[in-house]
Amino acid sequence: MRPRSKAKSTTEPGDRGAARFEFVGGKGGVGKTTCAAALAVAAARSGRRTLIISTDPAPSLGDALGRRLGPAPRSVAVRRGALHAVEIDSTRALDRWIGERREALERIALRGTWLDSEDVARLLRLSLPGIDEIAALFEIARWGRSPRFDRIVVDTAPTGHTLRMLAMPAALSAMARVFDHMQAKHRAMVAALRGGWTPDAEDALIEELDRDGRELAALLRDPARVRMSWVTIAEPMAVEETADAARALAGLDIPVARVIVNRLTPPPPARCGWCDARRTFERAAMRRLAALLPGAATITVAERDREPRGVTALAAIGAALSGASRPSRIAGPAGRGSRTWRSASTGRDAIAAGLAGPETRLLLFGGKGGVGKTTCAAAAAILVARRSPARRVLAISTDPAHSLGDALAVALSDRPRHVPGTPLNLRARELDAARAFRQVRNRYAGAIDALFDRIGRGASLDLTHDRQVMQDLIELAPPGIDELAAIIAALPRAHAASADDLVVMDTAPTGHALRLLEMPEIVQDWVKALMSILLKYQPIAGIGAFGEVLLKLSQDLGRLRALLADPQRAAFIVVTRPAALPRAETTRLLGRLRSMHIHVPAVIVNATGRGTCRRCRRAGAAERREIAALKAGLAKGAARPLLATAPAEIPPPGGASSLTRWARTWRRGT
Incomplete structure (x- = not known):
């Protein structure tokens, strides 16, 4: 039995009216980079000026294309058509984004907190949750506005971090609210002195952040401008993760336009235990995929005899994805066939x-x-x-x-x-x-309330804005602090003197695992920045519970850093x-x-x-x-x-x- 490709119900890369952006997601290792590169090659060869962007912090796009890439678009020879490729450097993108706004951000923080300029600069360098993912989205949108390209293909990071990136526009709007609370104190003071308030450059920046968040969200949810293709393989873990991702994306109002089932085993040239068992195994996984995502548009791609690298090999896969070749057969082996190997x-x-x-x-x-x-x-x-x-x-x-x-x-x-x-x-x-970070946030919020209750006891000061700003600072924690908080909570004994405990940790794929390993030092610096704020309140309130929360977090981070280095x-x-x-x-x-x-x-x-x-x-x-x-x-x-x-x-x-x-x-x- 030959399966029918259901992908014809979606707009293919070579069709008129195809989405300007094509996001390609999937579980790590299913071949999403290969499929994204193949789609880009096909689009370029069809006459579209195409850019492919990798957002993975451990990119392999250059490996797939056989071309050394960097943070600026580089031409890739495709025989006919125009193809460029870029691997986003989120650190560089973040530095550029903050650099363009640093003065205004620092003025907002100086007006809204008891920090000096050195403290503010330090906090901005370490804070802004998810801003690297937001910076990646800004880069994608920036290239989308360029007249140089007709089609932009986005090769994303593995599932969990792609979902987080696609949810970041809401975080950007939340960040705007935090800075708005900081600016509110300054507005109130100026209005009291001058009898009114005229919006300034800092207000314009806050509005820009909120507007950018709303516009990015609208872009990602617009099926006329964005298509989401999800790559999987016919294996149980990949199929289950694909269904979970489709549900999560639906919750973000981002529909999966089609599912690409990659690397299906073709019929062997002769009887082969590996091929027979693999095809039987894949057939069961395909049935499960159909049950989990009934009616989903799907297209299949056969496994190649050789690992597809370079434009020529990718062009063949691109032809299959654009419907120029028939999808692979996925029927099981003839006869009784092997089920295990x-x-x-x-x-x-x-x-x-x-x-x-x-x-x-x-x-x-x-x-x-x-x-x-x-x-x-x-x-x-x-x-x-x-x-x-x-x-x-x-x-x-x-x-x-x-x-x-x-x-x-x-x-x-x-x-x-x-x-x-x-x-x-x-x-x-x-x-x-998320649960671990909520617990940290709740302890932090309780400690801040206790601090300002002590400051305000018997005083005539109006500290409403100060309290709100200090509460908001936890929302500007460094990206990845949620995962780090969970790990610290899971390692209460692993870095203690006990001799009978071992934690075996399954990490996220390469790029995000490396970021996690770098996080203890970054978050410890952020905690020290908060401690410096606390010391400014100490003469009138002491350190109290807030100091204890920060001290414990700093000690936990220090022990984790010592553990990793041993x-x-x-x-x-x-x-x-x-x-x-x-x-x-x-x-x-x-x-x-x-x-x-x-x-x-x-x-x-x-x-x-x-x-x-x-x-x-x-x-x-x-x-x-x-x-x-x-x-x-x-x-x-x-x-x-x-x-x-x-x-x-x-x-x-x-x-x-x-x-x-x-x-x-x-x-x-x-």
């Missing part, structure tokens, strides 16, 4: 249980999206708990798009729970960053796959971790091994070349992590018994 383990010595030493308190798993870091983290946690029954092991996920529960085959929440079939000393938890107590396991794009990102990740002085004892190459048909043999040879290249790269560094391999399985391991058996097959690379 396992690659043989190769190499020396099982390694999973030895990843955490007796002094290890924090074991992080990270890497490019889709490489299997969640599955590896879950399997390692189970094996370590079995090997060390006296240790209390907690497996946690910090990824906003959680899949730890899917890997363990159990429903998880922010409350730690035992996983059936695992040792009693193991619990698992999916962190609710190679005896913290380790980062890098997970990758034997393919060119994951290997390139792994090399960059290892360099960043080295510069941050974070210990990396091992690199796990996940899902190695293929079947016996001609196509699988070619794929297997390509895998071995990638592993050899990675091994050669690791050998050049002063610190040489252990290279290990984890065999491929169809279906992928899931649930306690399957993960335990699979983890025991991990081997040192030969």
